[in-house]
Each structure stands twice: as C-alpha cells, then as structure tokens.
Amino acid sequence: xxxxxxxxxxxxxxxxxxxxxxxxxxxxxxxxxxxxxxxxxxxxxxxxxxxxxxxxxxxxxxxxxxxxxxxxxxxxxxxxxxxxxxxxxxxxxxxxxxxxxxxxxxxxxxxxxxxxxxxxxxxxxxxxxxxxxxxxxxxxxxxxxxxxxxxxxxxxxxxxxxxxxxxxxxxxxxxxxxxxxxxxxxxxxxxxxxxxxxxxxxxxxxxxxxxxxxxxxxxxxxxxxxxxxxxxxxxxxxxxxxxxxxxxxxxxxxxxxxxxxxxxxxxxxxxxxxxxxxxxxxxxxxxxxxxxxxxxxxxxxxxxxxxxxxxxxxxxxxxxxxxxxxxxxxxxxxxxxxxxxxxxxxxxxxxxxxxxxxxxxxxxxxxxxxxxxxxxxxxxxxxxxxxxxxxxxxxxxxxxxxxxxxxxxxxxxxxxxxxxxxxxxxx
Amino acid sequence: xxxxxxxxxxxxxxxxxxxxxxxxxxxxxxxxxxxxxxxxxxxxxxxxxxxxxxxxxxxxxxxxxxxxxxxxxxxxxxxxxxxxxxxxxxxxxxxxxxxxxxxxxxxxxxxxxxxxxxxxxxxxxxxxxxxxxxxxxxxxxxxxxxxxxxxxxxxxxxxxxxxxxxxxxxxxxxxxxxxxxxxxxxxxxxxxxxxxxxxxxxxxxxxxxxxxxxxxxxxxxxxxxxxxxxxxxxxxxxxxxxxxxxxxxxxxxxxxxxxxxxxxxxxxx
Numbered sequence: 001x002x003x004x005x006x007x008x009x010x011x012x013x014x015x016x017x018x019x020x021x022x023x024x025x026x027x028x029x030x031x032x033x034x035x036x037x038x039x040x041x042x043x044x045x046x047x048x049x050x051x052x053x054x055x056x057x058x059x060x061x062x063x064x065x066x067x068x069x070x071x072x073x074x075x076x077x078x079x080x081x082x083x084x085x086x087x088x089x090x091x092x093x094x095x096x097x098x099x100x101x102x103x104x105x106x107x108x109x110x111x112x113x114x115x116x117x118x119x120x121x122x123x124x125x126x127x128x129x130x131x132x133x134x135x136x137x138x139x140x141x142x143x144x145x146x147x148x149x150x151x152x153x154x155x156x157x158x159x160x161x162x163x164x165x166x167x168x169x170x171x172x173x174x175x176x177x178x179x180x181x182x183x184x185x186x187x188x189x190x191x192x193x194x195x196x197x198x199x200x201x202x203x204x205x206x207x208x209x210x211x212x213x214x215x216x217x218x219x220x221x222x223x224x225x226x227x228x229x230x231x232x233x234x235x236x237x238x239x240x241x242x243x244x245x246x247x248x249x250x251x252x253x254x255x256x257x258x259x260x261x262x263x264x265x266x267x268x269x270x271x272x273x274x275x276x277x278x279x280x281x282x283x284x285x286x287x288x289x290x291x292x293x294x295x296x297x298x299x300x301x302x303x304x305x306x307x308x309x310x311x312x313x314x315x316x317x318x319x320x321x322x323x324x325x326x327x328x329x330x331x332x333x334x335x336x337x338x339x340x341x342x343x344x345x346x347x348x349x350x351x352x353x354x355x356x357x358x359x360x361x362x363x364x365x366x367x368x369x370x371x372x373x374x375x376x377x378x379x380x381x382x383x384x385x386x387x388x389x390x391x392x393x394x395x396x397x398x399x400x401x402x403x404x405x406x407x408x409x410x411x412x413x414x415x416x417x418x419x420x421x422x423x424x425x426x427x
Numbered sequence: 428x429x430x431x432x433x434x435x436x437x438x439x440x441x442x443x444x445x446x447x448x449x450x451x452x453x454x455x456x457x458x459x460x461x462x463x464x465x466x467x468x469x470x471x472x473x474x475x476x477x478x479x480x481x482x483x484x485x486x487x488x489x490x491x492x493x494x495x496x497x498x499x500x501x502x503x504x505x506x507x508x509x510x511x512x513x514x515x516x517x518x519x520x521x522x523x524x525x526x527x528x529x530x531x532x533x534x535x536x537x538x539x540x541x542x543x544x545x546x547x548x549x550x551x552x553x554x555x556x557x558x559x560x561x562x563x564x565x566x567x568x569x570x571x572x573x574x575x576x577x578x579x580x581x582x583x584x585x586x587x588x589x590x591x592x593x594x595x596x597x598x599x600x601x602x603x604x605x606x607x608x609x610x611x612x613x614x615x616x617x618x619x620x621x622x623x624x625x626x627x628x629x630x631x632x633x634x635x636x637x638x639x640x641x642x643x644x645x646x647x648x649x650x651x652x653x654x655x656x657x658x659x660x661x662x663x664x665x666x667x668x669x670x671x672x673x674x675x676x677x678x679x680x681x682x683x684x685x686x687x688x689x690x691x692x693x694x695x696x
Contacts, residue, residue, distance in 0.1 A: 116672045122589075124654040128639060133608035138641065141601070141610060142652055235626045239608050423605035423637055425627070 031321070032201075033358035035209050036365040043368070061163045063170035066093045068145035068228070069162070072135040073098060076153035077106040079269070084114055084121070086156040086266075087149075091163060096121045097139045102129030131416040132221070133237035140228075140236050148231060150244075152222045154269040156184065164264035165225040175230040175256025176248055177264070178216060179223040180204045184267035186379050191277055194389040195270045196379045201362040204262060205369055211260035214310040215317055217292070219248045219258060223266040230256055239424040241415040242287030249296045252311050262369060278396055285400035286410040292318040293405075295427040326397055355387035436466040436473070437693055444491035444499060445476050446561060448525045452550065453557040454489060462515070464492060467692050471521035472504065475512070482509055482516060487524035489563055492687055501563050502687035503527025522689070529558065535682040537569060544580045544664040546572055546679055555682050564682035573660070573674035580664025584671055587659035592668030593648035596656050601641040604632065610641065 069087050073080050084096065098111045100123065108125065115123045124138055136150065147166050151157065161179060168177045181203055186196030203220070210216040219226070221244035234250040237243050248258055271277040292315055298304060299311040340347055363380040370376040403409040411426055441464045447455040462476025474490065482488075486506045491499040503526030509518040529535070535555070540547045548555060558564040575582050587594040600613040602622070609626035616622045622632040632638050645652045658671030 116670070122653065126641065130603055130605070130639070131608065134603050134605075134610055137608050137610040138601075138603070138654075141643075142654070235607075235609070237608055239606070419636070420605045420608075425606055 030358050032206060032209070033361040035213075036201075036205055037361050039209055039212065040365050040368045061167060063167050064093060065147045065166055065169065066145035067091055067095070067147045067149055067162060067166060067225075068139075068143035069094060069096045069149040069151055070136060070139040070143065071096065071098045071151050071153050072101055072132050072139075073103060073107050073111065073153045074101040074129060074132075075103050075105045075107055077103075077110055079154045080107060080110050081114065083151065083153050083155055083157075084118075086158075087151065087162065088118055088120070090157065090159050090161070093145070094120065094162065095143070095145060097124060097142055098122070099124045099126065099135040099139050101126050101132070101135040129417045131239060131420050133239050133243045134420075136243075137236040140231060143228060146228055148226045148228050150221060150224055150226065151266075152268060155181070155222045155266045156268075157223060157266045158264075161223065161264045161266055162225075164261045165223070168259035168261055169225060169227055171257070171259070173257050174259045175227050175251040175254065176219045176258045177225040178207055178211070178219040178248075178258065178260045179225070179264035179266055180207070180260075180262050181220050181222045181268050182265055183270050186375070189272060190382070190385070191272055191274060192270055193379060193382045194385060195277070197363075197382050197386060198389065198393075199270075200366045200370075200376060200379060201359075204265075205362070205365045207260045208262050208369070211258070213313075214257070215314040216258045216260055217248055217252070217314045217318070218245050219251075220244055222268045223264070225261075225264075226251065227256070230254060239416060239420060241283050241410055241413050242291060245287045246291050246295065249291055249299070252308070252314070253296060253299055253306065255306060255308065257310075263371065265371070274392075281393065281396040282400040282403075283410070283413055283415060285397045286404040286413070288318055288322050289401055289404040290408075290410050290427055293323070322397070323401060326394065326401060329394060330398055352387050355390065356384065359383050359386045436468045439464045439467045439472075439692055442493045443474055443476070445474065446489040446491070446526075446563065447482075448487040448489060448503075451554065452525050452529070453554045454561040454563065456557075456561050459561075465517065467689060469689055469693065471507070471519060472689075473517065473519040475515050475517045477515060482506055482518060484509060487526055488520065489526035489530075490520075490687070491563070492692075494685075498685055499562075500685045500687040501526070501530055502689070503530055526563075530563075530684050530686050535564065535684070537679045537681060539581070545574065546581070546677075548681075559682060564684050566680050567683045568678055569681045570679040571676055572679055574677050575660070575662035575665060575667055576669055576673050576675045577667045578662060578665040579675070579677070580662045582660040582662045582667075582669075582674060584658055584660050584674075586656035587668075588644075588646035588649060588651055589653050589657040589659075589670070590651040591646060591649040592659045592661065592670075593646055594659070595647040596644045597647060599643045599645050599652070601643060602632075602638045603641055604629070604638045606637065613640070 071080070071083060088096065098114070098121065100108050100111055111123045115121045122142065124142065126135065126138065147169055149162060149165060165177050165179050168174045181199060183192055183196035183199050186193055207216055224244065230251055234254050238246050240246065252258055271280050297315070300315045301307065336347055337344065360383065363383055366376055366380060367373055408426055411421055443462050443464055445460045445462065447458050449455050460476040462474055465473040465475055472490065484506050488504045488506065489501050490504050491501045494500050502522055503524045504520035504522060505524040506518050506520045509516060537546045537548050555564060559566050573582065574580060585594050588596060601610055602613045602616050603610045604624045604626070606629060607624060607627040609624055611625055615625050621630060623630045624632065643652055643654050644656050660669045660671055660674050
C-alpha cells in the first residue's frame, strides 16, 4: 500500500503535486475561521430563540468551593503586588499561597510585606530555584482548598475571574478550567497589538471552539483552575517548559474534561520586542512535539484501557494541523519560490487577500463574544498586518518544531535551572 | 527653728517666674507671675513678684530663676511667709512641695512596673504633659518598646504558628526530587534502606544531584503547616497572642528639667 502511494506521488506532474498541496492548505487556513463562523451562527440562533422565549442570557454563580490561588514568583518584584491585589477580595473562600522560587531581587521582601498585610496569604520560600513545577508541588502540600487557581505573577485577574473560573467545576467530570488570557496594554506598540489580536482570536474565541469540540488541550499557566484532588491523583506538576500543557494533558488522560470559561478573563504582560516574542514562541511551540508527540502519545493508543476519543482527536489535530501542515506549507512556499518566481507578486497578493478575508471573519467572531467591544475593535484595527504576523509565527514554529524533533531543544531551555534540567527525564 | 538661723541668706537679684501648683499637681499657667529674687539660701529663697497669684502660706510653687548663661532653671518651693508691698508680693519659702518632688532627678523616667507588667511613669502622663507645655519639663525619648496591641502590656516574642500562635511546632523534612519535581515527606522516600521517589519510582537518589531537602513546620496545636514559623507575640498581662508585626511600638518618654542649682548661686564660703 505504501509503495502504491509512493508510486502515485512520483507519477504526478509538478503542477498536480502543487495542486494537491494547495488543496491541503485550503483546508488548513480557513478551518478555524469557518468553524468560528459556524459557532457564532449557532450561538446567535440560540440567543435569538432564548430572547423570544424571554430567557436571560447569563446565570448567577451557583458554585462556591474553597479556592487556593498559587502564585509562583521568581524575581517578580515589579508585578507581584498588583497581581496579588487583583485577586484578593474577589472571592469569599479564597486563600493565597505565594511561592518565592529562589528570587534574588526584592520579591521576598515584597511577598513578606503582603503576607503581613493580608491574613489569608501564605508565603513559601525556596532558597534555591527549582523551577515552576516544584514550586507548584510545594504549594500543593500546603493547599487544602478544593480548587487550585494557578496564576502567573505578571497577570492581573478581572474582579469576577475566580468566580467564573470555578463554575465549570460544578460538573464533577470537569478536572480543569482554562481562563481567557488577554493582553495588558495592547496598544503599547505593534508587537503587543498583534499579539493582542492573536490572543483574542486564538485564546478568547479559539478555546471556546476547541472546548466545544472537546479537544481543548491547554490550560494556560497565566490563569487556570484545577480540581485539587485531580492534581494530587495525577502526581502534581512535572518539569516543563510547557508544564501547563503537560498538566492539562495528564488531567485529560486521567479521564476528566477540560472546560473553558471565556469570561474568566485576566490580563497578562506579553513580550514587547520581536526578539523576546521569538524566544517565547520557540519555547511554546516545542511543547507540541515534547508532549503531544512523545510524552503523551499513548493517549492516541486505542488499545489503552483509558482511551478516549476526545484525547485521540486532540492529538490528531496537533499532528495534522500543527506539524504535518506546517511542513506542507513550507514545502509549498519553497516550491512556489522556485517554480512560480515569475508570478510571485501575484501569488503573494492573492494569499494576502485570502488571509485578510479569514481574519475579518475572526474579528467578527471576536466582536460577537467580546465584553469590551470598544477595546477589541481597536485591537482588530491591526488586522491588515495579521497575515504578516501569521507568517512570522509559521517561521518560529518551523524552527522550534524542527529543533525539538531532532535535538530535543526544550531540555536545554533555561526556563528551568541547570541542575533540574540535568536530572529530569528526556522524553 | 527659723531657716534664717540654719542657712545664711545671700543677696541675689535675678528675674524669676513663679508658677503655682494646682491640687492635681499640674501647673497653674494662667496665674504665672514674674518678679525677682531678693535673696537665696541653701534651703530656700525670698522673692518679690507681681501680685497676680493669690498666694497663701503653704502653697506649692515652681520658681524659675533666669540663669546667667541663658535659660531658666526651676525649683519647687512651699510658701512660708507673705508680705504685701506696693502692689507686689514679697514672700519666702523653702525648697519642698509637689514641684520640688517633680523636679527631683529620677522621678521623671519611665520604669517597668511588675504589678502592671508595663512601662510607666511614676505620675500621671497628663500632668507631665502640662509641665512640658509650660516649659518646665522637656520630653526626652528614652527608648522604644514593643507592647501588646490590646492592653499595652509587655509581651514575650518567639517563633510560633502563624495561625494560632502556639510555639508547639515540629519540623517536617521534605525532599524535592529534581527529575519529576515531586515534593514529599522524606519518610515517604525511604524504602528498604534507600531513597526511592514515590512519584517516578527512581531509586538510589543522591543528594545534591538528584534531590534537595526542604524543611517545613507543623503546629501540634492546630495542625497548621507552614514553611517557616513566624514571630509571635504573647502578652504577659492579657495573654493575647498576636503576629509579631502587630505589636505596637511605643516610645518611652522621660522628662528632663533644668533644675535650679542653689549652690552655684551662693558665693564660695
């Protein structure tokens, strides 16, 4: 069968091969935009029917478990205070644990001052930096609440974010809840503005789509909620980078669903230069290989007793669209440069217009679900540059996925200290 | 026996301020008078002042005598005899009375009171304040002490539980296994005389390269666990337990006075 396929491919003319690749890319590019369009249409109909029947769109908060917010701080002297204050007092049954993971700046003193000021706050100090996972696991020993809310120290939660994040956990089959992470100060410069648009369509709306399809595979470390007993059952956090993605996969592997709370919103700091963004995305993209092609590849094994179709499709989604189609795109791109260089300009303009069309659809979906249409409409103004930004992301993804496949580059990432990276398992 | 016979008097002419002392021991600033000394002896003095105050024999006064180098030095006097003289009052007195006791060295310093279990001044703080406002006394910071936020009593401080304040804490030793980020009690790692990670099953762990020790504390009174004990205050007077940073820092203020040195006014004998 394989030889037949090889024979068939080799018998194709270059133009036929190019057409085949184009067909694949036609599936890849608009899949999110068209799916979101369908989701918006469906929700519009549901809202309209609800309006006719006189139903209110929003329900009150009916679930109020005990919550422990965990903040891991490593040299976060500038951001720890506002982050903590953003979450304190927003939820009635809240305790906070700050883990100082071997900070060398004034973080420790700031954390101690906050602990002295607020009775519900605890400080755990690690003299030596051990990385985020061990800091979370240390906090896990001290947390007694039913729900753990993990927060990055450069994130500010909305006043109702904790309430919104815990509501899906009223369903006992839900083990983790992803929150909507948005960009703080989106209009600071072009880099932040492009990221703000990306966060809106890929996180705020994109995760809504993925959760409805049952293939949401990430609860951002920036802000997310986990059922404590589930975290204990799966053994706590493992070494990252990408420990948030890893934990989400393990929660799914344990048989729990991962929900999304679009109105549990928080604002996070994002890289403000292209170099910093490049570095961050290289780290993020390596996780697709490390976790979804290596560590948790067994989730696709149908013969496993814990096999779940949702987990299988999650992995297939990543393998096909994030990896196979990535290389297909670059193959198509290089092929085009080599063979269609005479008409390259036409090709670029045509591609640009197609991408813009799909981004307009994404922007419409954003504004449909938005809670702050003025702000989000302003961010959507960067839309004409979005195709170029998407090209930048594809460049980063190509490099990071390739280096992870061949060199396991994520194990050399200084996100974790040397002594931890030297000791950890190489998946 | 007459004072004149015991201590010879010497002529002295200096501007003076006279402050009558009220029954509660505070100065009667409204009836302060100015005048001049007539003569002075080791045991008392004689003055000539404006007749503003209704003086009577046995009244207690604070007498301020202007010093040659500037400033006013005070001494307490009890009036012994009074003579009216052309709108002025001449009177003689001995160094004694409330103001004299107030100005005695050592009587204006806060001291620890074993009965109250607190630092206190020998008299009323309000009276000292009034003397300070009148310019006779000058407040001087002697020390800072931390006292109970509820009753002002003296506390003891020690490391204790942050939640209940108990000092009954025991240490728990944890192991952080680098490879899998597991953090658990060291006792859970000990299997058959060696260390084995309960999460990833890795055996024969070596300290430093495979794991590190972390120490936490557990309260035997309330079962609360914390990474490190906190400084807890325990009031000796009202038994309140409170976080160390909640202790009220109080200034211990004494009162200084420029006391009249009578011997310096007398000619050398």
